[in-house]
Amino acid sequence: MPYNNGTRINHFFITGFPGLSAQYYAPVSLMLFIVFLGIAFGNIFILVLVKCERSLHKPTYLIFGHLALTDLAFGTVTLPKIISKYWFNDSLIPFHSCFVQMFFVHFLASAHSFILLVMALDRFLAISFPLRYPSAFTNNTASILCGLSWLLAMSFMIFIVLNALTLPYCNSNIIYQCYCDHYTITKLSCDPMQHVQTISTSGAMFFLLVPLTFIISSYFAIIVAIMRISTHEGRMRTFSTCTPQLLITLLYYTPRCFVYLTDYVGFGLSLPNRIVVVMLYSLIPAAVNPLIYCFKTKDIKECLSKRYKMAKVYIDLKVFTDKSSISFRKQKSTIDH
Template identity: 65%
Template sequence: MSLRCESTRITNFFILGFPGLSQEYYGPVSALLLVLFLAIAVGNIFILVFVRCERSLHKPTYLIFCHLALTDLKFGTVTLPKIISKYWFDDSIISFYGCFVQMYFVHFLGASHSFILMVMALDRFVAICAPLRYTALFTNNTVSVLCGISWILPMLWMVGIVLDTLRLPYCNSNIITHCFCDHIAITVLGCEDVREVEVVALGGAMFFLILPLGFIIFSYFVIIVAVMRMTSSNSSRMMALSTCLPQIIITFLYYMPRCFVYLANFVGFTFSVPVRIVVVMLYSILPAAINPLIYCFKTKDIKEHLKKKLVTRKINSSTTTG
């Protein structure tokens, strides 16, 4: 009972950020994080607006890109402003419940992103392996339903995880050793046995990461086999595979660093706390800033529409000046 009483003393958490970072680097670090935040915001909003305005891009593949852009935009908005504020304004305090809200969105958006990547792999699987039935099987409505499920399932799961974590008494340190509130960083501050909570959360995380990853690996393996069995020329095969290139790059950027960190921990190789936080920030934030560039420069239809826009603008400007 005393633990419960003690737990009421914590009303705020302190975001530690990058441990050991000298104060002289606070300015450059906050500026770098601000640039990343602006890149995420501008790039992903551009993709959402561009696809929305170009009716010819209202196709399943590009609707999936919009859902991915939305998760990236929301993730950057949820995580970066607070850590920028810490280093720019020396504001490390986040309210007790505010921290849990941030934790909810961090894991909810990560799980949704993972499921939407699975929908993207399914899109390429049907397009390559059943091209004649693609337009009938994979419509915009189909994508909306599948992506809707990808948002709803993690949303419901994270409500349970947050409530389970909230019931813990918090009477130890209130310092979050991370750049944002995540499940592990919060539960280690609990002052009773948290193994049950951690096991439940880990099980859910594995479901939302491993299940989509397993399907993605299987689908792209089948796609490669199907392309290799085509009787057409090598150039046609390469063209078929090239339609999967943006999706493969995006999936690689999301999963590979995470798998590397998990495997490193599994074989007994542990990172120091500062290195681990830097690595987590890199694989959490960088893909959200890079993905819009992949959509624009590695996707044929978007690239061609951008070229047409630029050419039209140049012609109009030259006509005006002439």
């Protein structure tokens, strides 16, 4: 804590995408704004649908709701500032606001990772133990496990951020990133302490590799269980229940593992390319996941189809009623004359 007395930086400056020409500021900010609207609309839609549709009150869709909440929150925490930077040339972020953003960035990513583990557990139990699944994995079980994912991520990230605050920040205050993250901020310290980076790296590996290891193991077990099904049609139908979860998991982990592997083998990406890759793997899943929920999940497709047919019937009935009313008024007017 004594390092805080040496802190002389009051603000940080977000650079966004280094080397981006000013002529592209407007298109980039517009693109990011469209992505933000897509994330907001898509994930709010999923949250409302899961909340209001009783047929979706099942463990699988409760987990989808938690994932949608992390995606919505992540987009809300990260995108407005970078949009403001390119739209209004507002690159300034207060010192403590940067650390608040850092907390939410890593907290939400870590919670998302462990909720993916819960989702894999759900599929593993549903396919490997179909008879026990309804009693073993209830809505309450799913809610408790997702709640523990949030709690575990929150408690560890509070420690990580407070640990980073013990460092003195008195040199550069330029952040070469689109948002405040632990690695970028702590590198700006004028007296970096190795244990701070070591703890944060260990935590990052824990929240990435523990869920990923379980997910890979569970899907191997799922594949074995599917191969034991006697008919090809049965195997395909069972595997199709895993498709949304598999796509969501691949979207989240594949680019992250790619970045870590390139660093590990010494084939590091250049700073501009790294920032672009980080933004892509941070935001694209959040925007695409609602589409996967809607078009790759049987119950949600049936729910949306039913609501669409009901709305169509209502509109047709309303149009027919309006036409009948107009026709009646015309006939009455003719009789009166």
